[in-house]
Amino acid sequence: MASLITCPHCGTRPKEEFSIRGTALGRPHPAVSEEDWHRYVYLRDNPKGRYQEYWHHAAGCRRWLVVDRDNVTHDVFGVTDAATFGRVGE
Amino acid sequence: MxxxxxxxxxxxxxxxxxxxxxxxxxxxxxxRPAIFSVLAHRGHEVFVKSGLASIEGVQVRDCAPGEWLVVSTGLGAVVMENTLAEIAGASVIDQSDxxxxxxxxxxxxxxxxxxxxxxxxxxxxxxxxxxxxxxxxxxxxxxxxxxxxxxxxxxxxxxxxxxxxxxxxxxxxxxxxxxxxxx
CATH class of the missing domain: 3.30.1360.120 (Probable tRNA modification gtpase trme; domain 1)
Incomplete structure (x- = not known):
């Protein structure tokens, strides 16, 4: 079974073309405490259900994408370019 | 030697x-095809794309937003490099080798x-x-x-x-x- 991701630049592609970077977290401000940075770098919630991840379209347009999907059913609700996704949390 | x-x-x-x-x-x-990678600088994407489309004897291949491969079997790499250098707002790299x-x-x-x-x-x-x-x-x-x-x-x-x-x-x-x- 192929998991298909619809890249906003390249169209529908199999998951083999992508590499998954993990939860789409907002990068904290450089001046925040070490505890916050530690949380940002190492700690993840690992939720079950719908959440947003960074996917890199390594074999296609080589753009960073934010894939909004359900990790139980693998329903994909939306794919956006990370540049237009915005820098939440800053 | x-x-x-x-x-x-x-x-x-x-x-x-x-x-x-x-x-x-x-x-x-x-x-010996001539293959060049062209990257548009931020904000110059439309201008660079129209500039590439006006070059004769080359094929422009889409790679990503603001990124193209320019391929030619007729023009030599030197001719193409000079032609592409005239397009403002673009970075051009010879990829023929x-x-x-x-x-x-x-x-x-x-x-x-x-x-x-x-x-x-x-x-x-x-x-x-x-x-x-x-x-x-x-x-x-x-x-x-x-x-x-x-x-x-x-x-x-x-x-x-x-x-x-x-x-x-x-x-x-x-x-x-x-x-x-x-x-």
């Missing part, structure tokens, strides 16, 4: 000695490529003139449709041998032949 450098195509060892006549399904390895150009055509070409790529190549979805980066035989290549039954593949040079062997394997049932071509 002088050092003599001469150009050798990366598929020389894969193709030499086979001079069979071309079958209907045929793969041509272009001997880093990429190889394969052209595959024939009545069964889509059935051969269906075993290599995971993209629907039906003319409704992938019309003549379309080009995009995709995975072909596990290698990230740029695939373009240059005719109804003709596709052109730009492969990174060091992966070219493996992609070539795999395409030939997939084309065996359709008697795919291969040879060098000058243009």
């Amino acid at each position: 002088s050092l003599t450098l001469f150009h050798q195509h990366v598929l020389e060892d894969h193709l030499s000695g086979f001079e069979a006549k071309a079958n209907p399904n045929h793969l041509a390895a272009i001997r 880093g990429r190889a150009l394969l052209r595959i055509h024939g009545p069964n070409v889509r059935r051969i490529l269906a075993k290599c790529v995971a993209v629907d190549l039906h003319p409704d979805g992938f019309a003549v003139g379309t080009s995009t980066n995709m995975l072909c035989c596990h290698v990230a290549v740029n695939l373009a449709r240059s005719g109804g039954d003709t596709f052109e593949i730009v492969v990174p040079r060091s992966f070219c041998g493996s992609v070539f062997e795999e395409i030939m394997e997939m084309g065996r049932e359709f008697a795919l032949t291969a040879a060098f071509a000058d243009s």
Whole structure:
């Protein structure tokens, strides 16, 4: 079974073309405490259900994408370019 | 002591000695294409794209937003470099030595490529003139449709041998032949 991701630049592609970077977290401000940075770098919630991840379209347009999907059913609700996704949390 | 450098195509060892006549399904390895990578600076994407479209004798391949491959079998690399340098707001890199150009055509070409790529190549979805980066035989290549039954593949040079062997394997049932071509 192929998991298909619809890249906003390249169209529908199999998951083999992508590499998954993990939860789409907002990068904290450089001046925040070490505890916050530690949380940002190492700690993840690992939720079950719908959440947003960074996917890199390594074999296609080589753009960073934010894939909004359900990790139980693998329903994909939306794919956006990370540049237009915005820098939440800053 | 002088050092003599001469150009050798990366598929020389894969193709030499086979001079069979071309079958209907045929793969041509272009001997010395000029291939340039063009990146538009932020905000210059539309301007660079129209500048590339106005150059004669080259094909412009889409890679990503603001990124193209400019391919020519007629113009030399030096001519192309000078032409591309006139486009403002673009970074241009000569990739002629880093990429190889394969052209595959024939009545069964889509059935051969269906075993290599995971993209629907039906003319409704992938019309003549379309080009995009995709995975072909596990290698990230740029695939373009240059005719109804003709596709052109730009492969990174060091992966070219493996992609070539795999395409030939997939084309065996359709008697795919291969040879060098000058243009």
